[in-house]
Amino acid sequence: MSKIALVDDDRNILTSVSMTLEAEGFEVDTYNDGQQAFDAFSKKLPDMAVLDIKMPRMDGMDLLQRLRQKTSMPVIFLTSKDDEIDEVLGLRMGADDYVKKPFSQRLLVERIRALLRRQDAVAGEVVADTEDTKVIERGQLRMDPLRHAVSWKGKDVSLTVTEFLLLQALAQRPGFVKSRDQLMDVAYDDQVYVDDRTIDSHIKRLRKKLRMVDSDFSAIETLYGIGYRYNEE
Numbered sequence: 731m732s733k734i735a736l737v738d739d740d741r742n743i744l745t746s747v748s749m750t751l752e753a754e755g756f757e758v759d760t761y762n763d764g765q766q767a768f769d770a771f772s773k774k775l776p777d778m779a780v781l782d783i784k785m786p787r788m789d790g791m792d793l794l795q796r797l798r799q800k801t802s803m804p805v806i807f808l809t810s811k812d813d814e815i816d817e818v819l820g821l822r823m824g825a826d827d828y829v830k831k832p833f834s835q836r837l838l839v840e841r842i843r844a845l846l847r848r849q850d851a852v853a854g855e856v857v858a859d860t861e862d863t864k865v866i867e868r869g870q871l872r873m874d875p876l877r878h879a880v881s882w883k884g885k886d887v888s889l890t891v892t893e894f895l896l897l898q899a900l901a902q903r904p905g906f907v908k909s910r911d912q913l914m915d916v917a918y919d920d921q922v923y924v925d926d927r928t929i930d931s932h933i934k935r936l937r938k939k940l941r942m943v944d945s946d947f948s949a950i951e952t953l954y955g956i957g958y959r960y961n962e963e
Contacts, residue, residue: 732846733757737767737793738782738808747780750835751842764788768796778804778845780838781825791823798824802878802890804845808833824935826892848891848917868901869962871949885943892917893936896929900950900960909957933958 748758761767765787783790807828866873870883880887899916940947
């Protein structure tokens with residue numbers, strides 16, 4: 731049974747969503763603000779967190795930033811209907827997905843399940859000998875899908891599940907272009923719709939992390955209007 735942390739200052743959302751998730755077989759812990767959640771996470775991490783952005787004491791952005799210093803567990807943001815800035819900032823900071831308020835609880839459940847399936851696959855719970863489980867070595871890059879381990883020039887790079895899957899898809903076929911639609915298919919469940927901006931934000935975040943260990947990193951090339959390509963160095 732996967733444990734989901736639901737963090738929101740709206741008690742109605744906490745009550746209704748937690749009841750839905752529990753009915754779907756999840757274990758749910760609820761928190762009224764980011765600080766309360768962070769204190770609990772410092773003792774034991776859940777399998778996934780669903781975070782509101784605007785909360786008292788510690789907002790969702792601050793909580794995500796602190797979480798990303800120690801874990802790559804999946805995070806879904808709950809954002810206001812028209813606040814695109816929050817969505818882009820959240821993705822750049824390392825969120826895996828976002829759902830706009832007001833939202834369908836069925837949609838939220840599907841996105842949670844999609845992320846957990848990808849997390850299980852990357853963590854090695856799906857261990858069949860396939861192209862997606864093989865160690866990838868491309869120049870300075872090394873990826874081990876079964877251990878969710880990535881290194882560049884021998885230095886470890888911590889990636890979220892989505893970032894890992896996007897880099898894996900690009901690195902499996904260096905020199906070949908992957909369109910945004912193809913990358914969406916790799917990183918998201920068929921029932922989850924995301925737009926081009928979401929993929930672009932994940933790629934920017936991925937590049938930033940790799941440049942933190944190598945300021946000259948340039949292996950991921952943008953082909954404007956087409957997609958992305960991994961160039962082996």
